[in-house]
Amino acid sequence: MKAWFWRVVAVVVLLGFGIWIWTILFPGPERVIRKRLQELAKSASFGGNESPLAAFANAQRVAGFFTAEVEIKADVPGRSPQILSGRELLFQTVMHARSALGGLQADFYDISVVVAPDKKSAEANLTLKARAAGERDIIIQELKVWMNKAEGNWRIYRLETVKTLSLLRENVAQGSACGALRDTTAYD
Amino acid sequence: MEKDLETGSGPGWLQRVVIGRNPKRTALRIVVLSITCFVLFRYVLLPIRVEGVSMMPTYKERRPNFVNRLGYIFHEPRRGDVVTIRTSGYSIMYMKRVIGLPGETVAFHLGHAVIDGQVLEEPYIKYPCDWELPPRHLGANEYFFVGDNRSMPASDHYMGVATRHRIVGKVTL
Secondary structure: HHHHHHHHHHHHHHHHHHHHHHHHHOOOOHHHHHHHHHHHHHHHHHOOOOOHHHHHHHHHHHOOOOOEEEEEEEEOOOOOOOOOOOEEEEEEHHHHHHHHHHOEEEEEEEEEEOOOOOOOHHHHEEEEEEEOOOOOEEEEEEEEEEEEEEEEEEEEEEEEEOOOOEEOOOOOOOOOOEEEOOOOOOOO | OOHHHHHHHOOHHHHHHHHHHHHHHHHHHHHHHHHHHHHHHHHHHEEEEEEEEOOOOOOOOOEEEEEEEOOOOOOOOOOOOOEEOOOOOOOOOEEEEEEEEEOOOEEEEEEEEEEEEOOOOOOOOOOOOOEEEEEEEEEEEEEEOOOOOOOHHHEOOEEEEHEEEEEEEEEEO
Protein backbone atom coordinates (compact mmCIF):
# COMPACT_ATOMS: atom_id res chain seq x y z
CA MET A 1 0.00 0.00 0.00
CA LYS A 2 2.75 2.34 1.02
CA ALA A 3 4.96 1.44 -1.94
CA TRP A 4 1.98 1.91 -4.26
CA PHE A 5 1.33 5.37 -2.78
CA TRP A 6 4.93 6.49 -3.26
CA ARG A 7 4.92 5.19 -6.83
CA VAL A 8 1.88 7.33 -7.59
CA VAL A 9 3.56 10.34 -5.96
CA ALA A 10 6.71 9.75 -8.02
CA VAL A 11 4.69 9.46 -11.24
CA VAL A 12 2.78 12.68 -10.47
CA VAL A 13 6.01 14.53 -9.67
CA LEU A 14 7.68 13.24 -12.84
CA LEU A 15 4.63 14.16 -14.88
CA GLY A 16 4.63 17.67 -13.43
CA PHE A 17 8.33 18.03 -14.07
CA GLY A 18 7.87 16.82 -17.64
CA ILE A 19 5.08 19.32 -18.30
CA TRP A 20 7.21 22.10 -16.82
CA ILE A 21 10.18 21.17 -19.03
CA TRP A 22 7.84 20.98 -22.05
CA THR A 23 6.52 24.50 -21.42
CA ILE A 24 10.09 25.77 -21.09
CA LEU A 25 11.27 24.09 -24.30
CA PHE A 26 8.08 24.69 -26.30
CA PRO A 27 6.37 27.79 -24.87
CA GLY A 28 2.87 28.61 -26.07
CA PRO A 29 2.19 31.77 -28.11
CA GLU A 30 0.82 33.59 -25.06
CA ARG A 31 4.03 33.03 -23.15
CA VAL A 32 6.15 34.06 -26.15
CA ILE A 33 4.11 37.25 -26.59
CA ARG A 34 4.49 38.18 -22.92
CA LYS A 35 8.22 37.65 -23.19
CA ARG A 36 8.39 39.73 -26.37
CA LEU A 37 6.54 42.59 -24.71
CA GLN A 38 8.81 42.48 -21.68
CA GLU A 39 11.80 42.54 -24.03
CA LEU A 40 10.29 45.55 -25.77
CA ALA A 41 9.99 47.42 -22.46
CA LYS A 42 13.58 46.53 -21.66
CA SER A 43 14.78 47.70 -25.08
CA ALA A 44 12.82 50.93 -24.82
CA SER A 45 14.50 51.72 -21.50
CA PHE A 46 17.83 53.45 -21.61
CA GLY A 47 20.25 55.32 -19.41
CA GLY A 48 21.72 58.78 -19.78
CA ASN A 49 25.13 57.48 -20.77
CA GLU A 50 24.01 55.78 -23.98
CA SER A 51 26.43 56.39 -26.84
CA PRO A 52 25.06 57.47 -30.27
CA LEU A 53 26.03 54.11 -31.74
CA ALA A 54 24.28 52.24 -28.93
CA ALA A 55 21.25 54.53 -29.29
CA PHE A 56 21.08 53.71 -33.01
CA ALA A 57 21.37 49.97 -32.39
CA ASN A 58 18.81 50.01 -29.56
CA ALA A 59 16.36 52.15 -31.55
CA GLN A 60 16.62 49.60 -34.37
CA ARG A 61 16.04 46.86 -31.86
CA VAL A 62 12.89 48.64 -30.61
CA ALA A 63 11.65 49.11 -34.18
CA GLY A 64 12.23 45.39 -34.75
CA PHE A 65 9.37 44.59 -32.39
CA PHE A 66 6.96 46.17 -34.87
CA THR A 67 5.88 45.24 -38.38
CA ALA A 68 6.92 47.40 -41.33
CA GLU A 69 3.36 48.76 -41.66
CA VAL A 70 2.77 49.36 -37.97
CA GLU A 71 0.19 51.93 -36.98
CA ILE A 72 0.40 53.64 -33.60
CA LYS A 73 -2.44 55.80 -32.32
CA ALA A 74 -1.49 57.86 -29.30
CA ASP A 75 -4.05 59.92 -27.45
CA VAL A 76 -2.36 60.85 -24.20
CA PRO A 77 -3.25 63.44 -21.56
CA GLY A 78 -2.09 66.94 -22.32
CA ARG A 79 -1.32 66.30 -25.99
CA SER A 80 -3.30 66.21 -29.18
CA PRO A 81 -3.99 62.76 -30.66
CA GLN A 82 -1.28 61.51 -32.98
CA ILE A 83 -0.97 58.71 -35.50
CA LEU A 84 2.36 57.24 -36.43
CA SER A 85 2.57 54.92 -39.42
CA GLY A 86 5.43 52.68 -40.49
CA ARG A 87 8.46 51.18 -38.84
CA GLU A 88 10.86 53.70 -40.37
CA LEU A 89 9.01 56.64 -38.87
CA LEU A 90 8.83 54.80 -35.57
CA PHE A 91 12.58 54.27 -35.67
CA GLN A 92 13.16 57.97 -36.23
CA THR A 93 10.78 58.87 -33.40
CA VAL A 94 12.56 56.50 -31.04
CA MET A 95 15.93 57.96 -32.06
CA HIS A 96 14.64 61.46 -31.46
CA ALA A 97 13.23 60.50 -28.06
CA ARG A 98 16.50 58.86 -27.05
CA SER A 99 18.44 61.98 -27.91
CA ALA A 100 15.92 64.34 -26.29
CA LEU A 101 15.52 62.46 -23.00
CA GLY A 102 18.28 61.90 -20.50
CA GLY A 103 17.05 58.38 -19.81
CA LEU A 104 13.91 56.32 -19.55
CA GLN A 105 12.79 53.37 -17.47
CA ALA A 106 9.79 51.57 -18.94
CA ASP A 107 7.92 48.54 -17.62
CA PHE A 108 4.77 46.74 -18.66
CA TYR A 109 2.31 45.52 -16.03
CA ASP A 110 -0.75 43.31 -16.08
CA ILE A 111 -0.28 41.92 -19.57
CA SER A 112 -3.31 39.95 -20.69
CA VAL A 113 -3.04 38.17 -24.00
CA VAL A 114 -5.76 36.70 -26.18
CA VAL A 115 -4.47 34.56 -29.01
CA ALA A 116 -6.67 34.05 -32.08
CA PRO A 117 -7.81 30.47 -32.78
CA ASP A 118 -5.47 30.26 -35.77
CA LYS A 119 -2.57 31.21 -33.45
CA LYS A 120 -1.26 33.67 -36.00
CA SER A 121 -2.53 36.87 -34.42
CA ALA A 122 -3.17 38.10 -30.90
CA GLU A 123 -4.41 41.03 -28.86
CA ALA A 124 -2.83 42.18 -25.64
CA ASN A 125 -3.86 44.67 -22.98
CA LEU A 126 -1.19 46.08 -20.71
CA THR A 127 -0.25 49.07 -18.62
CA LEU A 128 2.89 51.04 -19.25
CA LYS A 129 4.68 52.58 -16.32
CA ALA A 130 7.54 54.83 -17.36
CA ARG A 131 9.71 57.43 -15.76
CA ALA A 132 11.92 59.81 -17.71
CA ALA A 133 15.23 60.77 -16.14
CA GLY A 134 14.93 63.93 -14.08
CA GLU A 135 11.12 63.86 -14.14
CA ARG A 136 9.20 63.60 -10.90
CA ASP A 137 5.97 62.36 -12.42
CA ILE A 138 5.49 58.79 -13.51
CA ILE A 139 3.82 58.09 -16.84
CA ILE A 140 1.00 55.59 -16.52
CA GLN A 141 -0.72 54.57 -19.74
CA GLU A 142 -2.99 51.69 -20.55
CA LEU A 143 -2.25 50.23 -23.98
CA LYS A 144 -3.80 47.81 -26.39
CA VAL A 145 -1.61 46.08 -28.93
CA TRP A 146 -2.36 43.82 -31.84
CA MET A 147 0.32 41.39 -32.91
CA ASN A 148 0.81 38.88 -35.65
CA LYS A 149 3.47 36.46 -36.68
CA ALA A 150 5.61 38.28 -39.20
CA GLU A 151 9.16 37.67 -40.36
CA GLY A 152 9.41 34.63 -38.09
CA ASN A 153 8.39 36.29 -34.85
CA TRP A 154 5.52 38.00 -33.05
CA ARG A 155 5.45 41.67 -34.00
CA ILE A 156 3.13 44.55 -33.21
CA TYR A 157 1.15 45.76 -36.20
CA ARG A 158 -1.12 48.12 -34.28
CA LEU A 159 -0.85 49.91 -30.95
CA GLU A 160 -3.39 52.22 -29.34
CA THR A 161 -3.55 54.06 -26.07
CA VAL A 162 -6.57 53.30 -23.92
CA LYS A 163 -8.29 55.98 -21.89
CA THR A 164 -8.89 54.54 -18.45
CA LEU A 165 -10.80 57.70 -17.60
CA SER A 166 -12.33 59.60 -20.46
CA LEU A 167 -13.89 62.95 -20.99
CA LEU A 168 -15.72 61.90 -24.10
CA ARG A 169 -16.27 65.41 -25.26
CA GLU A 170 -12.75 66.64 -25.54
CA ASN A 171 -13.33 69.64 -23.28
CA VAL A 172 -9.86 69.67 -21.88
CA ALA A 173 -6.79 67.68 -22.63
CA GLN A 174 -6.21 65.32 -19.73
CA GLY A 175 -3.25 65.47 -17.41
CA SER A 176 -1.70 64.41 -14.09
CA ALA A 177 -2.81 61.41 -12.18
CA CYS A 178 -2.74 60.04 -8.66
CA GLY A 179 -2.92 56.32 -8.38
CA ALA A 180 -2.23 53.10 -6.59
CA LEU A 181 0.31 50.47 -7.46
CA ARG A 182 -0.10 47.06 -5.98
CA ASP A 183 3.51 46.12 -6.27
CA THR A 184 1.65 47.95 -5.16
CA THR A 185 0.74 51.61 -5.78
CA ALA A 186 -2.28 53.77 -6.55
CA TYR A 187 -1.98 56.84 -8.74
CA ASP A 188 -4.29 59.70 -7.98
CA MET B 1 19.11 16.84 28.07
CA GLU B 2 18.36 17.54 31.71
CA LYS B 3 21.13 20.06 31.70
CA ASP B 4 19.54 21.75 28.66
CA LEU B 5 16.22 21.98 30.40
CA GLU B 6 17.77 23.35 33.53
CA THR B 7 19.76 26.01 31.79
CA GLY B 8 17.10 26.69 29.20
CA SER B 9 19.61 26.43 26.39
CA GLY B 10 20.35 23.88 23.63
CA PRO B 11 18.13 22.39 20.91
CA GLY B 12 15.06 22.09 23.12
CA TRP B 13 14.98 25.77 23.90
CA LEU B 14 15.71 26.77 20.31
CA GLN B 15 13.05 24.41 19.00
CA ARG B 16 10.43 25.88 21.33
CA VAL B 17 11.26 29.43 20.22
CA VAL B 18 11.42 28.70 16.49
CA ILE B 19 8.78 26.05 15.89
CA GLY B 20 6.99 25.73 19.23
CA ARG B 21 6.37 22.69 21.41
CA ASN B 22 4.40 20.89 18.75
CA PRO B 23 5.96 21.22 15.27
CA LYS B 24 2.96 19.68 13.52
CA ARG B 25 0.58 22.17 15.10
CA THR B 26 2.95 25.03 14.24
CA ALA B 27 3.15 23.86 10.63
CA LEU B 28 -0.64 23.71 10.48
CA ARG B 29 -0.88 27.21 11.94
CA ILE B 30 1.59 28.52 9.35
CA VAL B 31 -0.39 26.92 6.53
CA VAL B 32 -3.71 28.32 7.81
CA LEU B 33 -2.19 31.77 8.38
CA SER B 34 -0.60 31.79 4.91
CA ILE B 35 -3.85 30.81 3.21
CA THR B 36 -5.78 33.39 5.25
CA CYS B 37 -3.31 36.14 4.36
CA PHE B 38 -3.30 35.14 0.69
CA VAL B 39 -7.08 35.20 0.43
CA LEU B 40 -7.46 38.33 2.58
CA PHE B 41 -4.86 40.47 0.83
CA ARG B 42 -5.64 39.26 -2.67
CA TYR B 43 -9.40 39.11 -2.76
CA VAL B 44 -10.65 41.28 0.11
CA LEU B 45 -8.21 43.98 1.22
CA LEU B 46 -5.74 44.91 -1.49
CA PRO B 47 -2.66 46.58 -0.05
CA ILE B 48 -1.66 49.65 -2.05
CA ARG B 49 0.87 52.45 -1.93
CA VAL B 50 -0.26 55.91 -2.99
CA GLU B 51 1.81 57.68 -5.64
CA GLY B 52 1.18 61.13 -7.07
CA VAL B 53 -0.33 64.35 -5.79
CA SER B 54 -3.83 64.53 -7.23
CA MET B 55 -5.51 63.24 -4.03
CA MET B 56 -3.59 65.63 -1.78
CA PRO B 57 -4.08 66.59 0.98
CA THR B 58 -6.51 63.73 1.74
CA TYR B 59 -4.00 61.09 0.68
CA LYS B 60 -0.35 61.93 0.78
CA GLU B 61 2.28 60.32 -1.38
CA ARG B 62 3.88 57.01 -0.47
CA ARG B 63 1.32 56.27 2.23
CA PRO B 64 0.19 52.65 2.43
CA ASN B 65 -3.50 51.94 2.30
CA PHE B 66 -5.99 49.19 1.56
CA VAL B 67 -8.74 48.77 -0.97
CA ASN B 68 -11.83 46.93 0.22
CA ARG B 69 -12.91 44.83 -2.73
CA LEU B 70 -16.08 43.79 -0.97
CA GLY B 71 -17.07 47.38 -0.30
CA TYR B 72 -19.67 47.45 -3.03
CA ILE B 73 -21.29 44.07 -2.61
CA PHE B 74 -24.39 45.39 -0.88
CA HIS B 75 -24.58 48.85 -2.44
CA GLU B 76 -23.23 50.72 -5.42
CA PRO B 77 -20.51 53.40 -5.15
CA ARG B 78 -21.74 56.59 -3.55
CA ARG B 79 -20.86 60.19 -4.17
CA GLY B 80 -17.81 61.18 -2.14
CA ASP B 81 -16.37 57.65 -1.95
CA VAL B 82 -12.67 57.35 -2.68
CA VAL B 83 -12.17 54.34 -4.91
CA THR B 84 -9.51 52.72 -7.03
CA ILE B 85 -10.01 52.28 -10.74
CA ARG B 86 -8.21 49.46 -12.45
CA THR B 87 -6.15 49.75 -15.59
CA SER B 88 -5.37 46.53 -17.48
CA GLY B 89 -5.08 44.81 -14.11
CA TYR B 90 -4.68 45.47 -10.43
CA SER B 91 -0.95 46.20 -10.17
CA ILE B 92 -1.52 49.81 -11.16
CA MET B 93 -4.75 51.57 -10.30
CA TYR B 94 -6.00 55.14 -10.20
CA MET B 95 -7.24 56.51 -6.91
CA LYS B 96 -10.06 59.03 -7.33
CA ARG B 97 -13.18 60.37 -5.68
CA VAL B 98 -16.61 59.63 -7.09
CA ILE B 99 -18.50 62.87 -7.73
CA GLY B 100 -20.91 61.88 -10.50
CA LEU B 101 -23.30 58.93 -10.44
CA PRO B 102 -25.04 57.15 -13.32
CA GLY B 103 -27.62 59.27 -15.10
CA GLU B 104 -26.37 62.56 -13.68
CA THR B 105 -24.90 65.52 -15.51
CA VAL B 106 -21.52 66.69 -14.27
CA ALA B 107 -19.90 70.03 -14.99
CA PHE B 108 -17.36 72.38 -13.46
CA HIS B 109 -18.13 76.06 -13.15
CA LEU B 110 -15.83 78.60 -11.46
CA GLY B 111 -13.95 75.69 -9.91
CA HIS B 112 -17.03 74.09 -8.37
CA ALA B 113 -18.37 70.69 -9.32
CA VAL B 114 -21.94 71.07 -10.54
CA ILE B 115 -24.19 68.01 -10.48
CA ASP B 116 -27.50 68.30 -12.33
CA GLY B 117 -27.27 72.07 -12.06
CA GLN B 118 -26.57 72.10 -8.30
CA VAL B 119 -23.18 73.07 -6.86
CA LEU B 120 -21.69 70.11 -5.01
CA GLU B 121 -20.51 70.75 -1.46
CA GLU B 122 -17.02 69.31 -1.18
CA PRO B 123 -15.54 69.85 2.30
CA TYR B 124 -12.50 67.72 1.40
CA ILE B 125 -11.30 70.26 -1.17
CA LYS B 126 -8.55 72.35 0.39
CA TYR B 127 -7.03 73.84 -2.75
CA PRO B 128 -9.53 75.92 -4.74
CA CYS B 129 -9.47 76.03 -8.54
CA ASP B 130 -11.07 77.85 -11.45
CA TRP B 131 -11.90 74.88 -13.63
CA GLU B 132 -14.53 75.20 -16.29
CA LEU B 133 -15.91 72.04 -17.84
CA PRO B 134 -19.03 71.82 -19.99
CA PRO B 135 -21.83 69.51 -18.79
CA ARG B 136 -21.22 65.83 -19.36
CA HIS B 137 -24.16 63.44 -19.05
CA LEU B 138 -23.29 60.07 -17.56
CA GLY B 139 -24.65 56.85 -18.96
CA ALA B 140 -26.47 54.17 -17.01
CA ASN B 141 -23.28 52.48 -15.87
CA GLU B 142 -20.92 55.44 -15.76
CA TYR B 143 -19.32 57.34 -12.88
CA PHE B 144 -17.36 60.58 -12.88
CA PHE B 145 -14.07 60.55 -10.98
CA VAL B 146 -11.83 63.39 -9.95
CA GLY B 147 -9.00 63.94 -7.47
CA ASP B 148 -9.11 66.16 -4.40
CA ASN B 149 -6.12 68.28 -5.39
CA ARG B 150 -7.45 70.82 -7.84
CA SER B 151 -4.64 73.31 -7.48
CA MET B 152 -3.36 72.47 -10.95
CA PRO B 153 -5.01 73.40 -14.28
CA ALA B 154 -7.78 71.04 -15.36
CA SER B 155 -5.64 69.93 -18.29
CA ASP B 156 -3.01 68.68 -15.85
CA HIS B 157 -5.45 66.73 -13.69
CA TYR B 158 -6.40 63.22 -14.74
CA MET B 159 -10.16 62.88 -14.31
CA GLY B 160 -13.14 61.65 -16.20
CA VAL B 161 -15.65 58.93 -16.71
CA ALA B 162 -15.29 55.19 -16.30
CA THR B 163 -17.79 52.38 -16.16
CA ARG B 164 -18.72 50.45 -13.01
CA HIS B 165 -16.64 47.40 -13.89
CA ARG B 166 -13.49 49.52 -13.63
CA ILE B 167 -14.07 50.22 -9.94
CA VAL B 168 -12.00 47.80 -7.88
CA GLY B 169 -13.15 48.81 -4.43
CA LYS B 170 -13.35 51.44 -1.76
CA VAL B 171 -10.23 52.89 -0.16
CA THR B 172 -10.47 52.03 3.51
CA LEU B 173 -8.18 54.37 5.47
